[in-house]
Amino acid sequence: MSLIAMPPASADILSRASQIIASLQAVLPLGTVIHDIEETRAYECDALTAYRCPPLAVVLPRSTDEVALAMRTCHELGVPVIPRGAGTSLAGGALPTADSVVISTIRLRDILEIDTANRYIRVQTGVTNLAVTAELETEGFFYAPDPSSQLACTIAGNIAMNSGGAHCLKYGVTTNNLLGVRIVTAAGEIAEIGGTACGTFGLDLLGLICGSEGQLAIVTEAVLKIVPKPEGARPMLIAFDSAEIAGECVARIIRSGLLPVAIEYMDDVCLRAVEAFAKAGYPVCAALLIVEVEGSEDEIRSQTEAIHSIASQLNPVEFRSSRNAEESLAIWKGRKSAFGAMGRLGDYLCLDGTVPVSQLPYTLKRIGKLSKEYGLEVANVFHAGDGNMHPLILFDANTPGELEKAERFGADILRLCVDVGGCLSGEHGIGIEKRDLMPKQFTSDDLALQMEVKSVFDPGWLLNPAKVFPLDASRAFREARADGG
């Protein structure tokens, strides 16, 4: 993986940087533009911390109009813009380049409207995912997508990455829960797409914006679908002594026609780390499933019985169904702390491929074999119900060459996902992490079509330009455009 070459800090470049910063400061309120290297340090990477690069400046607007002023200024000066939410992207989606300005939505924090009668909430997109649901608590509603980072991640980032989460098995990912957006285009114009009560017609630009990783526009406001809270919900824990059999159990639950809210998977490597960290009291086993069902008391009972009957045929080491709120919390405790626990084990690369659910057993077996071949341990913790895998490859960043080896291993796993009928990303996006794997999933014609669509929104390729598309392909595409125009 190679970043765009960074220009050396010559006198020319420093003078251009000063001009850009001065132009931004001239149109924006005091304190909105930061450029001191100490202050911009927090923005030099996202959660893919292996890659870092300080931007020219960071803009922290407080309104859509301020975002538009910043975008217009960058557009006039031909400066690349890196849109950023809270910077929790695991794929380097918010990584700056040295010649870019970061525009963050983090100060756009207003809840604008709650309308339970029409089942939506309208927010500025710097609001965090969890804050949206907290806002709806007393109304008996919630916002369904729930990425692991929901305490920190913003709605802007969720829209950019089309984020999912444990509950997406039943409720879908961001695109299924987004009704409308207010955007600022690359040229600094403000537009509305979708609304509070819209069918989709004409061309569905809303779906196109969702998951576009900040390549088409900056989203400053969003209308989100809200969902009534279920009467009750209850998790169960099913432990197996084989990863493959646990995968088979997931496939059988899905095939049966049941629709749990969540089916989460943790393997032994993950479980050891979780036990050491959170002491959740999980059984010792090769693979653990947490299955949550919801509804009325009767419905929960009948679904739990049906899942128990499916699991029993596969001889689980343990089947534990929660009997009360306390036990429910205990079952979820380990899963919720899994990423924190893994962090204590050292450096890791978190992948995000999807596979057809019926391919889970085979894929898990192949990942185990690859792990031995590479000599790198893998922990598996993921949303099994929709086949969205998150293998964590453990490595030591201080050992020269280990990061590169982990990345090669990761690429092999993602290629495996595509080979069995899945795809490169379920919910983290492509960013810089997977851009060079895109040709594994898409033909060059497919990619050209996507780049043409990007060019409609951003003819100058100023918005997050080095992400998603393979660098060679996007450079060739832009050169051909420049020649043609």
Added chain:
Amino acid sequence: MSLIAMPPASADILSRASQIIASLQAVLPLGTVIHDIEETRAYECDALTAYRCPPLAVVLPRSTDEVALAMRTCHELGVPVIPRGAGTSLAGGALPTADSVVISTIRLRDILEIDTANRYIRVQTGVTNLAVTAELETEGFFYAPDPSSQLACTIAGNIAMNSGGAHCLKYGVTTNNLLGVRIVTAAGEIAEIGGTACGTFGLDLLGLICGSEGQLAIVTEAVLKIVPKPEGARPMLIAFDSAEIAGECVARIIRSGLLPVAIEYMDDVCLRAVEAFAKAGYPVCAALLIVEVEGSEDEIRSQTEAIHSIASQLNPVEFRSSRNAEESLAIWKGRKSAFGAMGRLGDYLCLDGTVPVSQLPYTLKRIGKLSKEYGLEVANVFHAGDGNMHPLILFDANTPGELEKAERFGADILRLCVDVGGCLSGEHGIGIEKRDLMPKQFTSDDLALQMEVKSVFDPGWLLNPAKVFPLDASRAFREARADGG
């Protein structure tokens, strides 16, 4: 509403027509191209029968490759192509022009794959909507979108129009149930978008294709999400002596957090026609709701009780809950035959605006007033739960000027929908019917952006070129492009 001017049948044009037909016949099997005026008559309109125009020829391919051959031929000759499913569009989406070739998917009828473990079905897109669900019957699954025309309409048409139906309140419209497509582009190239187990990433071209009314590509195969059949389902019937109070009841059910599968609305004009036609035994009232809930026996009971309690506060004329399969059929019988019943009343224009659910009472009242002003009767029968209104404006096509008056009235209703926060189309699309109203919903910048995106897929504007966008705007856009390029 004015169609593209039709060229007079001069000798030049006849010779060009012969050349086009001969070119198509040269690459396609015998019986695939029809051009005799008697044979093409069935293709001169869709379900918006007030507008008719015979095409140059109709192509009925039996495979994706044949679609590609036909498209390539038309592309080389610069002939406009009108994609067509079963022709049940109510908005003129499949209306030909005199200089166009219709390519229909109606002979693409294979079920390619059923995979319950991964919850999808792969079909050729000439398969009808109901045939998909019939195919899944024994597996315990179904395909959720269920337009009223489901016996006849094809998956190709459903994708083109992003079709909905009564059950979409719970399960979403076509775009929420579509996993992947195989398409033929305007240039005759075959491409795949999405797949059987994909997250969305890169740019979401699948969402863009869905609802694009045949403007971007012809979809020849589709991977559809399948949903487990619920344990049981039961409708209830709630009659009110006021349209506004019925609307208020819908708003309160939605606000309560309940999620019925369907909330259907019929007013007195519709009910009289339905009684005369189907003798469903509905009570005499101003407005009738059919609310269906599903789940286990207990769940059905608790939801029915909750809805009964909400309705009771609004003094319904009658509340009738089904006690068995026979009563359930009786409750649905009238609604299912509503469009047939209305047809017997004479000519009607079926609209398709959406409004926020909380605006239903006000919108119904305003439509009543407009009905008096125009002196044209309106029947309301629609999916109330998601605010997708289908006012039917009754008129006499044999009275000169009445169609035009009905169209003006319809435009006023659609403007009203937009004014209260809704939009021009919930599930029928724009077609020719609403193209001139697009500027009410979209700014000229919005429309330009959509047309730019169309141009990426179809640079020559050969695919269904006179639909969706206002003719003036699309002509100006194309001229500007021609000058610029």
